[in-house]
Amino acid sequence: MKQLALAACVAATFLPATAMAADWYKAASPHFVVYAKDSAKDLETFTSRLERFHEAMALVTDDTAPAPSPSNRVTIFVVSGSHEVRRLHGGGDKYVNGFYVPRAGKSLAIVPNLQSTSGTPDVAMITLLHEYAHHFLLSGQSLTMPRWMSEGAAEFFASSTFKRDGGILMGRAAQHRGYELFNAKSVPVEDLLDPELYEAHRGKGYDAFYGRSWLLYHYLTFTPSRKGQMRAYLTRIAQGTGERAAAEEVFGDFETLEDELDDYLDQRRISALNLSPENLPAVAVTITRLREGEAEILPLTIESRRGVDSEAAAEIVPEAREIAARYPDDPAVLSELAEAEYDTGHYDAAIAAADRALAADPRTVNAYLQKGYALFAKARDAEDADAEAFKAARAPFLALNKIENDHPLPLVYYYRSFAEAGVKPPELAVQGLERASELAPFDLSLQMNVATTLIGLGKGNRALRHLQPVAYNPHGGSQARAAHALLARLEAEPDWTGEDLGQVLSLAYRSGDVDTAQ
Known part of the structure; x- marks a missing residue:
């Protein structure tokens, strides 16, 4: 992405x-x-x-x-x-x-x-x-x-x-991609459908990947003879067929598809979906x-x-303190002060500011989060940190869960309160972690964390659905390669419990990133 x-x-x-x-x-x-x-x-x-x-x-x-x-x-x-x-x-x-x-x-x-x-x-x-x-x-x-379909769909919509x-x-013509479609280095259909071939052929300059991806997606959407092919193609990939093989099985000869796509681009008019206001009800x-x-x-x-680094955090916190001094009872001001204090490692000050925010408004979500983060940090830093310290740290997240039951972060930190304390998480906590990933499927880092957790718990079969979106993330870099490596290992060893998980991940992350964003 x-x-x-x-x-x-x-x-x-x-x-x-x-x-x-x-x-x-x-x-x-x-x-x-x-x-x-x-x-x-x-x-x-x-x-x-x-x-x-x-x-x-x-x-x-x-x-x-x-x-x-x-x-x-x-x-x-x-x-x-x-x-x-x-x-x-x-x-x-x-x-x-x-x-x-x-x-x-x-x-x-x-x-x-x-x-x-x-x-x-x-x-x-x-x-x-x-x-x-x-x-x-x-x-x-x-x-x-x-990747091509992900970007083509995003351009289509x-x-x-x-x-x-x-x-x-x-689904109208992507006019903002017109220049690249006619002037940038073209990307053949075969390269779109075979990611390894695309990487071998692509240069350092700008090419028509996004425009050609949109064109192929649009063509497959509106061409009657191709109806249902994209769904069949995705189904084959989900079943374990490689991208190129799935494309060959469903789309047929690449040269024929290339010729059809070129003719489609040369049309004077192009189809679009005309959605009436009656089908799009007003929302409050x-x-x-x-x-x-x-x-x-x-x-x-x-x-x-x-997200800030230590230098930026150090610049923010004095300003936040000055504003909080002028507005000592504003929950939004106090919750930001709590976040600024947490970002600079002032955990007790963060907790105090969060408590003041919650006193002003008990539904201030960010105050619960910052207090929880600070308590987790204190539990990790303590020389005698134990399960009781992490139990106390999860209290703000439990309180937030009562206010907003489907907020994903309390579910994540409920699991972490056991794992970071060195205590085997109960199945309820594992289920909560998976539920968090269902609530936030767009957070691919969370998907990766859930997958590696499940592998370590001997639940590799449940990890597969979390790894797939990470592996196919078009801009996932080393994280996507790591997900591919884990998928390959689980395919070869379905009962793998991650004994050498660190080594597998290390090799993937060390292989170098390729920036494909345009």
């Missing part, structure tokens, strides 16, 4: 708190939480469009999954512009138009503006729709997609037009204005949510 990376806003880049506090709004809907310094009307329209996009994908894919728990929604931060997005993204990529990080209970995205008008989305919105399509497909599809009457034209969006303290702390909150 082309990771959009979520970054945080350094406080100095924003307007002073007194000028910005009244302008920040939060939109909440079944699948999204959006923060923006914009008009409430534009924010509501933007969020409603995202919900209609979700409903359109669900309609097209026959997905009937229930809405996620509140903390498992995608949180989107709208910043001041593309330059801010690129600064926050880091790495010097001048083409970044938005980014996304999938995490259990904390998935994030950043975009540069609210595009609330009808019509074809701009590049930033297309990027967001592309990444949300990945999120959606990982969350609801039972069969794992190879992201190429949508929002109509004024509330309908959506989905709640708009609230951020409190003054909540608005002032928001830039630091974004930065902490993105």
